[in-house]
Amino acid sequence: MKNKEISEMFAEIGEMIGLEETPTSRFEARAFQNASLMLDTMQEDIEEIYRKGGRKALMELPSIGKGLADEIIEFIETGRIGKYEKLKGKYPIDFKELSKVEGLGAKKIVVLYRNLGIKDVDGLKRAVSEQKIRGVPGFGERSEAMIGRGIELLESGRGRILLGEALPVAESIVAKLLESGLVERAMIAGSARRMRETVGDIDILAISGKGRAVMDLFAGMEGVKSVISKGEARTTVWLEIGTSCDLRVIDADSRNFGAALQYFTGSKEHSVSLRKIAIGKGYKLNEYGLFDRKDKLIRCGDEEELYGKMGMQYIPPEMREDRGEIKLAQQHRIPKLVEMKEIRGDLHSHTKETDGSNTAGEMAYAAYAEGLEYIAATNHTKSLRIARGMDERGFGKFFREIDRLNEMEGKKAIVLKGAEVDILKDGRLDLPTKLLGSMDCVVAAVHSSFNMDGKSMTERVVKALDSGVVDILAHPTGRLINGRGAYEIDLDRVAEAAERNHVALEVNSYPNRLDLNDSAIMRLSSYKILFSIDSDSHSTQHFKFLRYGVGTARRGWLTKRQVLNTLPIEKLLKRLRG
Ligand code: DGT
Ligand code: CA
Ligand code: CA
Numbered sequence: 001m002k003n004k005e006i007s008e009m010f011a012e013i014g015e016m017i018g019l020e021e022t023p024t025s026r027f028e029a030r031a032f033q034n035a036s037l038m039l040d041t042m043q044e045d046i047e048e049i050y051r052k053g054g055r056k057a058l059m060e061l062p063s064i065g066k067g068l069a070d071e072i073i074e075f076i077e078t079g080r081i082g083k084y085e086k087l088k089g090k091y092p093i094d095f096k097e098l099s100k101v102e103g104l105g106a107k108k109i110v111v112l113y114r115n116l117g118i119k120d121v122d123g124l125k126r127a128v129s130e131q132k133i134r135g136v137p138g139f140g141e142r143s144e145a146m147i148g149r150g151i152e153l154l155e156s157g158r159g160r161i162l163l164g165e166a167l168p169v170a171e172s173i174v175a176k177l178l179e180s181g182l183v184e185r186a187m188i189a190g191s192a193r194r195m196r197e198t199v200g201d202i203d204i205l206a207i208s209g210k211g212r213a214v215m216d217l218f219a220g221m222e223g224v225k226s227v228i229s230k231g232e233a234r235t236t237v238w239l240e241i242g243t244s245c246d247l248r249v250i251d252a253d254s255r256n257f258g259a260a261l262q263y264f265t266g267s268k269e270h271s272v273s274l275r276k277i278a279i280g281k282g283y284k285l286n287e288y289g290l291f292d293r294k295d296k297l298i299r300c301g302d303e304e305e306l307y308g309k310m311g312m313q314y315i316p317p318e319m320r321e322d323r324g325e326i327k328l329a330q331q332h333r334i335p336k337l338v339e340m341k342e343i344r345g346d347l348h349s350h351t352k353e354t355d356g357s358n359t360a361g362e363m364a365y366a367a368y369a370e371g372l373e374y375i376a377a378t379n380h381t382k383s384l385r386i387a388r389g390m391d392e393r394g395f396g397k398f399f400r401e402i403d404r405l406n407e408m409e410g411k412k413a414i415v416l417k418g419a420e421v422d423i424l425k426d427g428r429l430d431l432p433t434k435l436l437g438s439m440d441c442v443v444a445a446v447h448s449s450f451n452m453d454g455k456s457m458t459e460r461v462v463k464a465l466d467s468g469v470v471d472i473l474a475h476p477t478g479r480l481i482n483g484r485g486a487y488e489i490d491l492d493r494v495a496e497a498a499e500r501n502h503v504a505l506e507v508n509s510y511p512n513r514l515d516l517n518d519s520a521i522m523r524l525s526s527y528k529i530l531f532s533i534d535s536d537s538h539s540t541q542h543f544k545f546l547r548y549g550v551g552t553a554r555r556g557w558l559t560k561r562q563v564l565n566t567l568p569i570e571k572l573l574k575r576l577r578g
Contacts, residue, residue, distance in 0.1 A: 003039045003046050006075055009084050010036035015095050015106040016087040034063040038357055041541045047076050062357055094120040102150035102484040111138060125151055153485050160198035161243045162481060164511025164548055167192055169223060169241055170202045180217055183208040184252055189264035194317045195551030197481060197514045202245040205264050209252035218247050256289035258300035263287040269322035277310055318554035337554040340547050342566045345374035348420065348443050348474055348506065348534035353398050354379040355387035357539040360415050361405050366540035368413035374569050376416040376441040377402060381430040383422045384447050392435055395419065414569055416440035420474060425449045427463030436469040441576055445474035454488030461489065465497040471576055472532045473498060475508040475515040483512060491520060495527040504532040504564045509549025521556025530564040
């Protein structure tokens with residue numbers, strides 16, 4: 001698939017055109033950026049669409065006009081885009097890497113390039129250590145220090161990819177193994193099974209008597225870039241998505257699959273604690289199985305049996321981090337964690353009217369297809385210009401359309417009227433209270449001035465919640481995984497304000513957000529508040545992200561009754577109005 005490559009080039013072209021000061025450059029830059037987003041989220045192969053239907057078929061795609069169709073064709077036919085190369089000649093800068101450094105947008109990157117010749121992260125790092133950034137107009141000591149921190153953050157995340165990128169690939173590998181008929185069982189293990197927000201590598205465990213054939217199949221799968229090591233019991237490959245994948249095959253003897261799966265699921269810390277308990281009971285536990293005093297294998301066909309033999313309740317993989325779950329399991333007090341099938345709706349999504357790709361109707365259908373009963377259409381508000389935020393009139397018009405849509409659809413997939421209202425720098429909200437008060441679901445969020453000190457940021461958010469019209473605080477820390485750190489904020493004070501104003505805190509499911517994260521959820525769940533697991537969908541494809549939010553919520557030990565959107569629509573509306 002060339003989708004990703006073209007999407008990335010378009011994004012970069014957009015950045016570079018945006019720097020040109022021609023009358024149409026902003027418009028053109030936006031066109032490339034929209035097309036980039038569309039390509040990034042579409043499922044069909046763009047090359048196939050072109051091969052089958054030519055230029056005409058490309059132009060039928062959303063966000064693609066004639067000019068963009070030609071650029072796509074040029075890439076498919078020649079592997080190059082002339083416009084990209086021309087711009088690259090003018091700005092020989094690694095935008096992609098540099099813009100991953102927190103606080104560096106395209107404009108700042110170009111200023112640094114013009115003043116200091118910085119082209120990549122290494123150059124930036126050098127400039128920071130030589131204290132050269134602070135001398136550049138528009139920068140200072142504070143921004144230099146911030147860039148330094150941004151680089152550290154980037155480097156600490158390097159090598160780990162998002163769960164949202166890893167899990168679909170891991171699942172397709174498992175599916176191919178199972179389809180082949182060569183394996184008896186195959187399961188995802190490691191951090192991906194524990195639903196960690198990022199994974200260092202993918203681990204897969206299979207049972208088969210035909211190790212060699214399984215490994216041949218695995219090494220030759222689509223998406224495998226190179227083979228790092230290959231043996232009959234263990235093979236490691238490098239994947240195109242930028243991470244490696246370990247496949248371990250154990251013998252066609254399912255007596256100890258439970259012990260093996262437990263071992264390879266980890267976490268290491270959890271397993272170490274478990275092993276101590278095994279020893280206390282006179283057992284020995286390792287990747288080969290559970291053994292008694294006489295070294296005789298104790299049958300553990302699945303993990304339930306293994307935990308049972310240890311006198312414990314089964315522990316869901318998401319909890320296996322040695323954060324107190326072992327003790328709970330010994331006391332048979334493991335909570336019944338919230339499940340994907342209990343999620344009834346999604347309270348944070350965007351449509352075409354602002355920065356989404358689809359209409360409210362298309363979104364509602366997609367949500368319905370994913371098993372949801374309702375969604376809230378929560379478009380951005382006017383201060384957020386880059387997302388084409390709407391004003392009072394825009395919302396009025398949009399809500400009339402939603403009324404029509406709901407009438408048409410009956411009770412099939414209900415669309416709630418809402419907004420993702422900007423929390424302005426001083427804590428005021430970006431729409432009149434009266435209008436917000438009349439909406440079904442008000443999501444509030446910080447989208448600007450991320451660099452405030454902790455005290456001011458906390459006051460800003462608390463003031464917004466104290467307005468009394470907010471239902472959900474979206475992505476409460478603002479962090480972007482492998483991108484931007486959390487802004488400084490005292491989450492305990494925010495939770496107190498949420499408690500007194502009946503505001504739910506969001507578990508944003510977007511793969512690079514997962515905000516709140518697992519540890520924040522765990523800590524804040526002692527407050528009398530609810531959490532809302534939302535997709536923040538910007539297209540019909542994004543409702544699928546909900547499972548990452550559910551995974552994160554499970555890692556934070558949440559149960560169904562702690563999650564706002566497990567409520568059926570009538571109860572939900574009652575609670576939102578109450
Ligand atoms: P990752 O890949 O960094 O996201 O994290 P994991 O948990 O997937 O770690 P990985 O891939 O190194 O190993 C997969 C599992 O294998 C891990 O969760 C537990 C098990 N494992 C690996 N090394 C050790 C070890 O030294 N001791 C024990 N007890 N288990 C280990
Ligand atoms: Ca792993
Ligand atoms: Ca591994």
